[in-house]
Amino acid sequence: MDDKQQVFKEWLNKLQENSWNLELLVSGFAIFGLFQFNEFLQFQYYYVNANNTGDDIYYRLVSILLAMLITGSSIFIISLIVHVFLRGLWIGAIGLRFVSGDIDYGSLNYSDPFSKYIQKTVGEFDDFILKLENIASLMFAFTFLLFFISVSVIIWITGSSVLLQVLQNTFADRIPYSWYMPLFFTLLAIGGIVGFDFITLGLLKKVKAKWFARAYLTLYILVGVLTLSFLWRPLLFNFIDQKGTRRFVLLTFPLLLILSLLSSLQFTNYEVFPRLDNDDSQGLYQSIKLKENAGASFNYVFYDDLRQLRKAQKEYTPIRALSIPNYRIEDSQLQVFAKYDENLEQVLFQLDSTIMAFEKRGIRTLFFNKSNYDKMYADSLDELQRKYYSLREKDAKAAELLRIRFYEEKQTEYQANLSKILTLLREAITFEVNGRPIPRESVDFNFFVHPNLGEKGILCNFPIDTFAVNGTNYLTLNRLGFNENLDDFQQIDFTIPFVYSNQ
Numbered sequence: 001m002d003d004k005q006q007v008f009k010e011w012l013n014k015l016q017e018n019s020w021n022l023e024l025l026v027s028g029f030a031i032f033g034l035f036q037f038n039e040f041l042q043f044q045y046y047y048v049n050a051n052n053t054g055d056d057i058y059y060r061l062v063s064i065l066l067a068m069l070i071t072g073s074s075i076f077i078i079s080l081i082v083h084v085f086l087r088g089l090w091i092g093a094i095g096l097r098f099v100s101g102d103i104d105y106g107s108l109n110y111s112d113p114f115s116k117y118i119q120k121t122v123g124e125f126d127d128f129i130l131k132l133e134n135i136a137s138l139m140f141a142f143t144f145l146l147f148f149i150s151v152s153v154i155i156w157i158t159g160s161s162v163l164l165q166v167l168q169n170t171f172a173d174r175i176p177y178s179w180y181m182p183l184f185f186t187l188l189a190i191g192g193i194v195g196f197d198f199i200t201l202g203l204l205k206k207v208k209a210k211w212f213a214r215a216y217l218t219l220y221i222l223v224g225v226l227t228l229s230f231l232w233r234p235l236l237f238n239f240i241d242q243k244g245t246r247r248f249v250l251l252t253f254p255l256l257l258i259l260s261l262l263s264s265l266q267f268t269n270y271e272v273f274p275r276l277d278n279d280d281s282q283g284l285y286q287s288i289k290l291k292e293n294a295g296a297s298f299n300y301v302f303y304d305d306l307r308q309l310r311k312a313q314k315e316y317t318p319i320r321a322l323s324i325p326n327y328r329i330e331d332s333q334l335q336v337f338a339k340y341d342e343n344l345e346q347v348l349f350q351l352d353s354t355i356m357a358f359e360k361r362g363i364r365t366l367f368f369n370k371s372n373y374d375k376m377y378a379d380s381l382d383e384l385q386r387k388y389y390s391l392r393e394k395d396a397k398a399a400e401l402l403r404i405r406f407y408e409e410k411q412t413e414y415q416a417n418l419s420k421i422l423t424l425l426r427e428a429i430t431f432e433v434n435g436r437p438i439p440r441e442s443v444d445f446n447f448f449v450h451p452n453l454g455e456k457g458i459l460c461n462f463p464i465d466t467f468a469v470n471g472t473n474y475l476t477l478n479r480l481g482f483n484e485n486l487d488d489f490q491q492i493d494f495t496i497p498f499v500y501s502n503q
Contacts (some may be wrong), residue, residue, distance in 0.1 A: 023140045034080070038073045038314045041066055043316055043453075050453040052320030061161050064398055065154055072150045073261060079143040086136040093129045097332045102126065145235045146252075147493055152227035153195070159226065160187040192415055194223045199253065201240050276301075290320070295474065302496045303327040307452060319455045321494040322477045328499045332465035337450055338429055339475060341458040346482045347489070348424045351456040355424070432476040433467035468500040 045066040105115055128358045137246065164184045197204040197220075204216055224230040240246045275289070276299045293299065300306035305326045306319050323337045348355060422445050429445075431438040441448065448459035464473075474497050481492040 006146045020133050022137070025450070027084050027087075027140065031077060031080050031084070034073050034077045038070060038077065039314065041073060042314075045070060046318055049456050063158065065157060067153065068150065069081045072147070075256060076143055076147055078259070079139060083136055083139045086132060086139060090129065090132040093125070093132060097125055097129065106394065112407055116270050122496070140243065141235065142239065142248065142252065145232055145239070148232040148235075149198075149229075152229040152232075153191070155227045156191040156223070160184055160191075163187070190219065191223060191227075194220060198236075201246065201249070206247045251254065291494060294321075296498065298327050298497060299485075304452070310415035311452075316453060318453055319450060319457075322475075322496065323450070324475065324496070324498060326498075328501060329464070329468070330501050332463055332502075333461055333469075334433075334475070334498075335475070336431065336460045336462075336475070337448060337455075338460060338479070339455055343481055344428065344479065347428050347480045348421060350426050350482055350489070351427065351480075352420065355420055358417075428480040429458065429460070430478045431460070431462065432478065434469070434473055435465055435476075436467050438462050438464075439466065464500070465502065468502075470500060470502055473500050474498075 016291060022069050044061065048063050048066060103122070105119055108115070108255055110118065142375060161184070164187075167183075193204070193216075197216075205213075205220075207216070209258055224233065233359045238245075239249050272299070276293055276297055294302060298306070301320050302323050303326060304323055307319075307323075310317055319337065319339055321337075325335055360395060425439055425445050426443065431443065443462040447456075448458045449456055475497040476493055478491060478493045481490050482488075483490050
């Protein structure tokens with residue numbers, strides 16, 4: 001066993017001496033992969049935000065996780081690029097050492113103060129190469145340590161969210177809804193305790209009280225197994241067991257904070273020019289700046305053609321309220337995409353509580369979270385199958401007619417529900433051009449998933465040749481909203497300009 005360990009250690013030492021080429025190879029592949037992954041994450045982040053039209057906690061959590069992943073991947077890219085530059089400098093220094101050897105301070109002929117200072121701070125050239133080697137190796141190892149730490153954090157948050165959703169759908173009738181969020185934040189707090197211990201480099205592990213040590217050890221092992229953090233903990237302990245590497249770890253946290261702050265910096269050139277990008281922190285229809293700026297500018301947010309130009313530059317923009325194909329319209333028909341949101345759905349249920357929901361909110365699988373419509377259809381189908389197989393033995397033709405009649409009835413029910421919803425939408429949404437109302441009967445309503453970022457909404461078509469004039473016109477979307485505080489409807493509106501050219 002001792003001989004095997006000795007051979008293994010010798011092999012590790014040889015591998016350690018030549019690890020720089022493996023580091024460069026892995027860094028190159030990782031940088032390439034992270035650039036592709038970062039672009040994918042940004043698209044998913046905008047996609048989630050584009051489809052989160054309310055206060056859905058799960059959408060918010062996914063959005064936060066994606067933001068963390070984007071920030072983390074950006075930090076990893078920067079760290080690996082720095083590592084590659086350090087390794088490049090290290091290789092260059094080794095090549096220079098082969099040509100010119102060590103530094104000959106005497107040949108520089110500097111004055112005594114400068115000679116002493118440079119010799120003290122720079123030292124021998126071999127020391128400089130060794131410092132570069134140590135820093136590059138530490139940077140490479142710590143970058144991947146941060147990556148696996150981020151994975152563990154995401155596993156814990158995602159796992160807590162999924163567990164909450166499973167409990168909510170499995171025990172909806174037994175556990176009050178008000179219990180779920182405290183349970184979720186309790187799970188996050190448990191992970192936060194272990195996270196605090198990590199940030200303080202094991203402060204809780206140093207508590208000598210036996211009852212606390214045993215309790216925290218149980219929690220530490222549990223979190224380690226659930227988040228797979230036991231895989232990277234040896235790396236962490238190897239970092240913090242020495243003063244130099246421990247200082248390197250401690251310096252990382254303020255550097256990460258500084259990088260995060262720098263990534264959020266913005267510069268404004270003008271004081272009077274309004275900000276046209278999305279600022280709907282107060283709510284889409286309540287934000288004074290967003291609404292007023294939309295009516296006084298050709299904001300790319302509301303025009304498919306302008307948004308497509310930015311999309312070609314990898315800048316993704318969610319649709320807000322409404323969108324039209326072009327800011328310049330030359331056709332007699334105008335096509336308007338009115339975005340669907342939770343408040344609009346609430347309006348539909350308030351207008352007619354008998355409409356049947358096609359889907360159910362939340363995470364959905366084959367095993368739970370089916371809508372009432374799906375459950376009713378499944379129950380009816382089970383009953384049909386019992387009657388069908390019982391009747392088929394006596395009269396196969398009658399059994400087949402029974403099956404056909406069942407599907408025709410279900411199709412009729414579905415069509416009636418769909419038609420009822422579209423009628424309600426026609427009541428909830430109206431349009432104006434230059435202050436003149438568009439007759440409801442002249443507007444076609446169809447459900448539509450916009451190709452921009454998969455936003456769900458209503459595609460409306462209506463003629464504008466008798467309402468618009470050559471030049472700048474103003475399109476207004478009028479929509480019913482429901483105010484829960486007042487328990488009543490309220491009229492909300494959104495106006496954007498377009499240029500009409502009648503050829």
